[in-house]
Amino acid sequence: MMSSDTLASLRSRYLPDQMIGEIMSKRWVDNAIPFTALALTVLVMGSIIPDFLSLSSLSDLARQFAEFGLVVLALTVVMISGGIDLSVASVFSLAVLFSLIGVNVYELPVPAVLAGILVMGMICGAINGVLIGYLRLRAFLTTLVSLIIFRSLYEIVFVRMSTSIMSGFSMSDLWVFIGEGTVLGVPVSLVITLIIALAWHLVLSRMRPGWRLTAVGGARRSAFNAGIDVRFMVFLTYVASSTMCALAGFLFAARLGSTGSDTGVGLEVQALTAAVLGGTAIGGGRGSVAKAIIGSLLVLMLTNGLINLGISGPINSTILGAILLLAVFVDMRWQKHRHRILAKVYVSPAYLSLPPSPQVDAPGSPYVLNDRLRSVEIIGLGAIEGPEDxxxxxDDNLYCGTRHGDIVRFFGPDHKRSEVFAHIGGHPLGMAFDKIGNLLVCIGGMGLFQVAPDKTVTKLTDETNRSWFSVVDDSRLRLADDVDVAPDGRIYFSEATIRYEQEDWATDALESRASGRIICYDPRTGKTHTEIPKLVFANGVAMCADGQSFMFAESWTCSISRYYxxxxxxxxxxxxxxxxPGYPDNINRSSDGNYWLALLGMRGPALDLALRMPGFRKRMARRVAPDQWLYPNINTGCVVKFNEKGEILDNLWDLGGLNHPMITSMREHRGWLYLGGVSNNRIGRYRLPDADPNWCAQDAYWGARS
Structure with a gap:
């Protein structure tokens, strides 16, 4: 019988729980639900209704979609901006009526009729836009009144012109082509709709007007404070909405060549149902062309299917109303609780079994406790925050990053004077010099940057190749944290995790999942690629003396490895x-050919045990506040020296955490060891009694300056 540890290990390895959270965190998951509903509708209707998916039925559906899809897209644009337009059906009906009057009764040229219809749509939209955007009337009531007025106008004109419309007939080839023609087998009306849909997709997702529109819908006050002309944007959405509805009415008139007293009745309910079913938020700020298309097809499939099943119009409308009510309920509940649900399912701890921690208080232990770092000299106390490296x-100048995004330089040899050497942003972490003296810096959340001796800042890379089977977009660099340069100039740097940002490092520690990696950037080609994937919080990179390999750390596995x-x-x-005995961070070379290693925190038996219990850690993440989680002991700082065989040669402790409670880096330079800590407000300097007082890491690696 398998042990509980074995079962937990197998479950963690072969059941990718983290994928559920990763999928739910994707923006396209909002489209997945309505798309699944659409697929099920097609499957069910196609199986119970004969010829439902025949070529003639699909052709007719395509022409219906061209008109209905435009109306839904028009309503979607308004809803993204945080509004509502109930007059879409009335504008559609007016466009149908006046198109037929222009073509059938007065025999006007089709282009002239189209231009007139579009102008009419713009005028209707401008009326709504002025009232809602500039006069700040409520969108629901305003467009409800517009619906009534435009519908009344339709009925007045229809009563007077219906006979003339029915008796008239257009001989225009263009009119027939628009209504019945095809382009490469695709209905002309559908081609027009798809072109408009593509244009709106580009506007909403790739252009500033679309971004501003979404910002207005998300938070109008914030959009106004950001300098966006909110009133004008709202005005434009209603103009665009009515114009598209007018075009849809023109296409409808060309296809059927007639109209009736019930044309467009209830269309606003169908369009609203389609928009909401597609995933467009009623409150604004969320929506897309894809959502509008999916919702349109879903409603059309349902409506046509119910008609083919012999279900009458009133019952059909009742069913659509019930679906709309359900969709609104689900949308509101989902938006309200989405982040809470995602927080529960996204964190997915892995099984991790560590060997018993080495004893640090036993006689003869290579990690025997001491307090040698208690009396270190302090540099920059209170002048810096978060010098991770x-x-x-x-020239003996000392550099460090701060949580304010600065690279601070302390002038040697006493390091009492300082300046902001460069401002990059983010939080500068690991650093290294290349052969010509450029300072390479890893910035959490931003990527790899270079600061030239003249203080010019250049972004080298913020992305790498994307994995084939990764759900999350692992091409973006989330937490680049340490760096070193190979003799041939290639830059190797670690990325701790692809799942979390820097401020969520504790959540990654709770998961202890292999989501880190080592990345290589080649300045000669400008290309970046992942060198070593699936590391458990990759950290610390230091080139070895052979010039063909480097050391790297995996923090949560408490291990050091060498990669060739x-x-x-x-x-x-x-x-x-x-x-x-602790969690390794940065690694750097020492003057005697060995390596210094910072331990950012010490292990504890409770956390070691919990690492073998992923279910326990998952429940802890769900039910316990983050500040009450099991954490590494970061109140004790430690530095160890080791050789390439993995033998521990020396260790330095600050037991009380008086000066350096969390040591994340150290550098040896001219007989001193300089200490950094991501949560500290100072840099420490410790005199190494047996170190070479003339040794400089930059000269030792790249050669003395000529």
Whole structure:
């Protein structure tokens, strides 16, 4: 019988729970639900109704969709801006009526009729736009009144002109082509609708007017404060809406060549149902062309299917009304609780079994406790915040990043004077110098940057190749955290996780999932690619003396590995240290050919046990406030020295956490060890008694300055 640990391990390995949360976090998941409903509707209707999916039925459906889809798209645009337009059906009916009067009764040229119809639509939309956008009347009541007025106008004109319309007939080939013609087998009206839909897709997703429209719908006050002309944007949406409805009416008139007293009646309910079913938010700020198309097809399929089944018009309308009510209820509940639901399912802890932690208080332990860091010298106390990494140049100047997005330079040799060397933004983390003295910096959430000696800031890369089977977009760099440069100039840097941002590092620790990686950027080609995937919080990168490999850390597995990027062992990963007493962070070279390693926190038996219990950690994430989670002990700072065999040669502790409670980096320079910490407000400097007082990492690696 398998043990509970084995079952937990197998479940964590073969049941990708994290994919549920990743899928739900995607924007397209809003389209997946209505698309699934559409597919089921097609499947059911196609199986119970003969010839429902025949070529002639699909052709007729395409022409209906061309007109109905335009009306739904018009309403969607208004809803994205946070409004509503109940007059879409009345404008549609007026367009049908006046199109037939112009073509059948007065025999006007079709282009002239089309131009007149579009102008009529613009005027109707402008009336709504002025009243709602500039006079700030309520959209629902205003468009309800517009619906009544436009519908009354339709009925007045229809009564007087119906006989003339029915007796008239257009001989225009263009009119017939628009109503019945095809382009490569596709109805002309559908081609027109698809072109307009594509144009709106580009506007909403790729252009500033579309972004502003969405911003207005999301929060009008915030949009106004951002400098957007909210009134004008609202005005434009109603003009665009009525214009598209007028065009839809023109296409309808060309297809049927007649109209009746019930033309357009109830169309606003059908269009609203389609928009909401497609996923457009009633409150504004969310919607797309794809949602409008899916909703339109879904309602058309349902309506045509019910008619083919012999269900009468009133019952048909009742069913659509019930569906609309259900869709509104689901939409409101989903939007209200989406983030809470996502927070519960997105965090998906993995099974991780660590060997027993090495003893740090036993005699003879390589990690034996001491308090040698208690008396370190302090640099920049209170002048900096969050110096995650520190580095020194040939002139003894000390550099560090701050949580305010600055690179601060302390002038050597005493490091009492400082300046803001560069402002990049984000939170600068790992740093390294290249051969010509450029400072390479990893910025959490922004990528890899370069600061030239003249302080010019250049973004090198903020993306890499996307994995074939990754649900999340892992091409974007979320948490680049340490960097080093190979002798040939290639830049290798770690990305801790592809699932979380920097401020959510504790959630990644709770998951302990292999979502980190090592990435390579080649300045010669400008290309970036993932070198080593699936690491557990990748951290710390340091080139080895052979010039063909580098050391890297995996924080939550408490291990150090060596990767060969060149030479006979190319592509091979070797474990160097498999069981540390704490969580490793940055790695850097020492003057004696070995390596310094920072431990950002110490292990504890409770957290080690919890790592073998993913279900327990999942319940903790759901039910316990984050500040009450099990955390690594980050109140004790430690630095260890190790060699390429993984042997521990030295260790330095700050037991009370007086000066450096959370050490994330260290650099040796001219006999001193400089200490950084992502949560500290200072840099420490410790005198190494046996170190080379003339050793400079930049000279040792790249050669002395000529």
């Amino acid at each position: 520190v580095i020194l140049d040939r 990027f060149d030479g006979p062992k190319k592509g091979k990963v070797e474990k160097v240290i498999s069981n540390l």
